[in-house]
Amino acid sequence: MNPNPSCNCPDLHSGHICELTSAGDMTAIEHVTNEPTVYCENCMIEANSARYVCSPAHLAE
Secondary structure (H helix, E strand, C coil): CCCCCCEEEEEEHHCCCCHHHCCCCCCHHHHHHCCEEEEECCCCEECCHHHHCEEEECCCC
């Protein structure tokens, strides 16, 4: 069962920024947000890769 129904890829959810934030892992968050190419349509956080957010969308160029 998906603990976050708004997550498009629940198998990877433990590595998403929302989970890293909940765990207080600021080092990991800095590592996955330093060169953003996507954002999460749920929370609007920017990330380096779609694998780090629940509902990815590409940033406008």
